[in-house]
Amino acid sequence: MTPLAAIIAGRIRATGPITLADYMEICLLHPRHGYYATRDPFGAKGDFTTAPEIHQMFGELCGLALAQAWMDQGRPAPFILAEPGPGRGTLMADMLRAIRKAPGMAEVARVVLIEASPYLRQVQRDRLGTVTHLDHVEEMPDKPLFLMANEFFDALPIRQYQRTGEGWCERMVGLSDKGLRLGLGPVVQLPREGQPGDVVEECPAAPAIVESIAHRIASHGGAAIFVDYGGWNGYGDTFQALRNHAPEDPLAHPGEADLTAHVDFAPLTAAAIRAGAVASRPIYQGDWLLSLGAAERAERLAASGDTGAMAALRRLTHPDEMGHLFKAMAIWPQGAPPVPGFDALRLHADHA
DSSP states (O other): OOHHHHHHHHHHHHHOOEEHHHHHHHHHHOTTTOHHHHOOOBSTTSSBOOHHHHOHHHHHHHHHHHHHHHHHTTOOSSEEEEEESOTTSHHHHHHHHHHTTSTTTGGGEEEEEEOOOHHHHHHHHHHHOSOEEESOGGGSOSSOEEEEEESOGGGSOOEEEEEOSSOEEEEEEEEETTEEEEEEEEEEOOOOOOOTTOEEEEOTHHHHHHHHHHHHHHHHOEEEEEEEEEESSOBSOOOEEEETTEEEOTTTSTTSSEEEOOEEHHHHHHHHHHTTOEEBOOEEHHHHHHHTTHHHHHHHHHHTTOTTHHHHHHHHHOTTTHHHHEEEEEEEOTTSOOOTTOOBOOOOTTOO
8 A cells, every 4th residue: 555545545534435536636736645746757767758758849839839829919028928737848848949930929928837746846947947836827927828738637636427327426435445446425416418337527627727718818818729638528437547658547556656537628618718718629639730730840850860750740640649539729819810720619608
């Protein structure tokens, strides 16, 4: 039993089973034993590899998309260049290199990183130099906001509900003789259709975060791009753990494995529209990157001696790799040109 497993078991004995959301938050963010508080989880020596760690072209293309949106909106200055969940700072470093192609943009950007882990904050400072760290998106200044979030929402705590013959019951983490286990709580009212055995997931924090971002963009200008794996409407059990680049039981090693779930883009788009911004429909990551010129960029890099560029292109864009598993969506102000690669989604804000 890991140290954090013992802490969680003690809490359950004292107060009863906990929600999956509570379990995820403890496992990822416990100040002493939490996953993100104690390690660098990225890359070959970590537990997973994200798109920015695969190749520089991902971050460069993201930066160029935001740069075009900045120019399309009249080059507002100063502005906030933000990233929630910035990992090692690799994506932001690549974006900053790219936006220097837009004359004057880098000089008026204030880099803001939303990061809860003290360990990763130091990693980011070592890589990027002077940046502003915040704990929450809601703390960002009221200025034009250009934001990129890659694999941020998948790590936010979720709640799961399973349909039984009596109705929907929340899935809870409790105890058995062998340790932590999943079980069902009492019947709850959930406005969802379903058959016995169906599972539905909800992420309470995600729509509020998107609404805060979208409100700033609608009021002050800017754009946001979200890239994550997921789908639409949140049906199915996608709660998962990754340790040493291999899947495992999410309850097996609390605090020592990355915990994630697929992102439900439906409430995110509805939240953006509710806040007064324009939201795109989610599109495949591969299609979006190719529309920005990923193939041409990879060919130029390969011609200049980058032996990994073409393999990275396939991994980032091919349907059998990350190309279809990951989706991208964007938000921008009413009346502004779309963010490059995206089209507006016609969805009423009440369709949450």
